[in-house]
Amino acid sequence: MVKTYRHESLLGFFKGMSFPIASIAVVNSVLFGVYSNALLALTATSHQERRAQPPSYTHVFIAGCTGGFLQAYCLAPFDLIKVRLQNQTEPRAKPGSPPPRYRGPVHCAASIFQAEGPRGLFRGAWALTLRDTPTLGIYFVTYEWLCRQFTPDGQTPSSGTVLVAGGFAGITSWVAATPLDVIKSRMQMAGLKQRAYGGLLDCMVSSARQEGLGVFFRGLTINSARAFPVNAVTFLSYEHLLLSWG
Numbered sequence: 001m002v003k004t005y006r007h008e009s010l011l012g013f014f015k016g017m018s019f020p021i022a023s024i025a026v027v028n029s030v031l032f033g034v035y036s037n038a039l040l041a042l043t044a045t046s047h048q049e050r051r052a053q054p055p056s057y058t059h060v061f062i063a064g065c066t067g068g069f070l071q072a073y074c075l076a077p078f079d080l081i082k083v084r085l086q087n088q089t090e091p092r093a094k095p096g097s098p099p100p101r102y103r104g105p106v107h108c109a110a111s112i113f114q115a116e117g118p119r120g121l122f123r124g125a126w127a128l129t130l131r132d133t134p135t136l137g138i139y140f141v142t143y144e145w146l147c148r149q150f151t152p153d154g155q156t157p158s159s160g161t162v163l164v165a166g167g168f169a170g171i172t173s174w175v176a177a178t179p180l181d182v183i184k185s186r187m188q189m190a191g192l193k194q195r196a197y198g199g200l201l202d203c204m205v206s207s208a209r210q211e212g213l214g215v216f217f218r219g220l221t222i223n224s225a226r227a228f229p230v231n232a233v234t235f236l237s238y239e240h241l242l243l244s245w246g
């Protein structure tokens with residue numbers, strides 16, 4: 001934090017923010033929309049009926065994985081741009097210094113498109129899909145399980161329960177997702193650094209050889225601190241919107 005602040009001032013902490021904000025609405029509607037429709041198809045019960053007839057954890061897991069799989073493709077190009085911009089650590093342009101490689105998200109997308117073609121925008125998408133498919137299954141199972149622990153049978157969970165269950169669901173799924181998250185980000189950066197990995201497995205093996213197994217948990221603490229409030233609010237919004245619009 002101190003280094004980022006010294007080097008890039010407060011603005012350094014907001015690097016690559018506009019694209020995630022634009023994408024988060026789309027990505028979360030795909031995730032939660034697919035999840036709840038998959039659950040509807042699997043259990044033939046609506047969201048409201050599910051309180052009286054709770055779905056099995058297997059169904060929750062399958063629906064979560066389906067949502068995770070489909071949202072990964074919407075997320076891939078946005079996530080790539082975020083990673084590329086966050087890794088650009090030059091200080092704010094001073095007169096006379098060379099301009100940064102990417103001037104912003106749109107310029108970043110256009111440069112990747114020009115240099116690497118349309119497929120370039122999906123660099124690391126496979127790793128992202130592998131990261132998100134099972135871990136979003138875990139996400140919804142953890143949320144459902146925690147809600148059921150603190151809610152009497154047949155009742156709607158309280159806002160407090162939803163916040164806590166959502167927060168822990170976020171942390172649990174990030175714990176499971178971090179090893180592949182590290183690999184995914186490295187593969188997304190590889191196109192830029194001309195550092196070619198022979199694929200996902202090669203990236204895993206060479207990262208572990210060079211930096212030890214700890215590399216697979218890099219960033220987990222800060223990510224968990226972020227995940228708790230973010231996912232608490234995400235689930236609270238989801239539950240409230242379904243109650244008021246369902």
Ligand SMILES: C[N+](C)(C)CCCC[C@H](N)C(=O)O
Binds near residue numbers: 139227
């Ligand atoms: C599956 N994985 C752990 C990657 C994300 C799960 C939580 C998703 C949420 N939008 C967030 O950003 O925290």
